Amino acid sequence: MKKNIVSIVKIQNYNPDKVKSAIAKSIEPLGGMNAFVNKGQKVLLKPNILLGLSPDKAATTHPAVIAAVAELVNEAGGIVFLGDSPGVGSFESAMKPTGIGKVVEKYGIELADFSNVHPFECEDNVIAKHINLAKAVDDADVIITLPKLKTHVQMSMTCAVKNQYGLVVGMQKGEYHFRLENRDALADLMVDINRIAKPKLAICDAIDAMEGEGPSGGTPRNIGVILASADLPALDVVACEIIGLNPNNVPVIQACKRQKYGATSLDEIEVAGEAIESVKITDFKQINNLQNVRRILPMPQFMLKIVRQQWASRPRINKNKCVKCYKCRDGCPVSPPAIDPDRPVGKEVDDKTCIRCYCCHEFCIAKAIDLKKPWFDRVFKITKLMNFLNKHIGKFLPHI
Ligand code: SF4
Ligand code: SF4
Structure with missing residues (x-):
């Protein structure tokens, strides 16, 4: 069986020339940009633009990465257009703070249509056989996804597969959160979206990643690598290995495994460039959430909902830090908002x-x-115990 290639290239900082040569090097083992882009094709670059935060916060794909990929696509004869649907606010309003505005200006990049939607259907999908995605998906001949490697309070990690959730426009994302509620179903939906959008290539910005309470509230952590693959789940598995996260605890990778979408174990993956061991971060700060409880305590969905409601951390506003911007209230998918x-x-x-x-x-x-654990978890450290069990005996239990 031909193994799926994930490329790892070391690069310490965002020096534009060095970023470009690192990205070019990362896609060499995959056949170079010409293997993905033909002359005259419209190529949608889909970065992670969660919010309008400056690049040094490591919450968004760095503009130097976007610029380098845009140059490589242009050199291959492709026509670049760019877009994302941020969690709150518009892509246009996020362009200045994220530094992307300057890239758009310098290269004359056309903005992709994330204002309108296009209906898609796919009979093989698990959650969404019919779904509206940004019209940009329909306009594109090729999608290149440019994720940022970050921890994620709900989904443990965000990287290549999850990045396509941004193809769901605006508040529709919140509606899915509300309708699906549990993170396994949400992860299945993310795989559905990938099956429809079919990104051809992922180039991951893991030069400065985010550890701690990502995807926006964590801390930048220099890993100093670019990852590239045509197999997005494979890239996510390698990213997990680099940050010391068990792929079995990442709902999106588990969903890929359930749906037989891409390579989801290291045995199926060929690593090109640097060895994983040489770039591994042993003390990368993970999310301290309850991981994959169903493997240790298999239970029906309704019980899982109750357990989660009681057990999961609860959001609490710190009045000393709150600036009353109301983004939390505006972005809450519950009606009326559960937070005010x-x-x-x-x-x-x-x-x-x-x-x-x-x-x-x-x-x-x-x-x-702040995310506060309930009192019984703070006292009895149940999350810690469950995660310990999951780590040590979870691998011997059947896959769920
Ligand atoms: S209103 Fe306060 S708590 Fe809510 S998003 Fe703004 S700063 Fe944060
Ligand atoms: S307050 Fe709203 S946005 Fe925050 S966790 Fe609860 S449901 Fe989600």
Whole structure:
């Protein structure tokens, strides 16, 4: 069987020339840009633009990476267009703070249509046989996805496969959070979206990644690598190995495994360039959430919902840090919003209606939302125990 290639290239910083040669080197084992882009094709570059934050926060794909890929696509004869649907606010408003505006200006890049949607269908999909995605997906001949490697409070990690969730436009993302509620179903949806969008190539910005409470509230951590692959789940598995995260605890990788989408174990992957061991970060700060509880305690969906409601961390507003921007309230998928900074102290979050999606935490650029474990977890350290069991005996249990 031919193994799926994931390329690892070391590069310490965002020096534009060095970034370009690192990316060119990363796609060499995959056949170079000409293996993905033909002359005259419209190529959608899909970075991760979660919010309008500056590049040094490591929450968004660095503009130097976008610029380098745009140059390589141009050299291959492709026509670049660029876009994403941020969690809150518009792509246009995020362009200046993220540094992407300058890239767009310098290369005369056309912005992709993320204002309108196009209906897609796929009979093989698990969650969404019919789904509306950004019209840009329909306009593109080729999609190149440019994820940022980050921890993620709900999904453990965000990288190549999850990056396509940004093809769902605006508040529709929140509606899916509300409808699906649990992260396994959401992960299945993300695989569905990939099956429709069919990104041909992923080039991951893991030069400065994010550790801790990502995808927006964590801390930048220099890993100093670019990863590239035509097999997105394979890239995610390698990213997990680099940051010391068990792929079995990443819902999106588990969903790929369930749906037999791409390579989901190292045995099926060929690593090109640097060896994983040589770039591994042994003390990368992970999310301290409950991982894959169903493997240790198999239970029906309704029970899982109750357990999750009781057990999962709860968002709490830190009044000292809150700047009353209301992004948390505007982005909450529950109606009426489960969070409101104007409510009395201690009652800002309605724990009964909150579905623990952590969108509020994701959208709060003031880092004013803390995630608090319930008292019994703080006392008995149950999450720690379950994650320990999952790590040591989970691998012997059947896959769920
Ligand atoms: S908690 Fe954060 S997102 Fe919500 S209003 Fe305050 S600063 Fe804004
Ligand atoms: S309060 Fe926060 S975690 Fe709860 S449902 Fe709203 S956005 Fe999700």
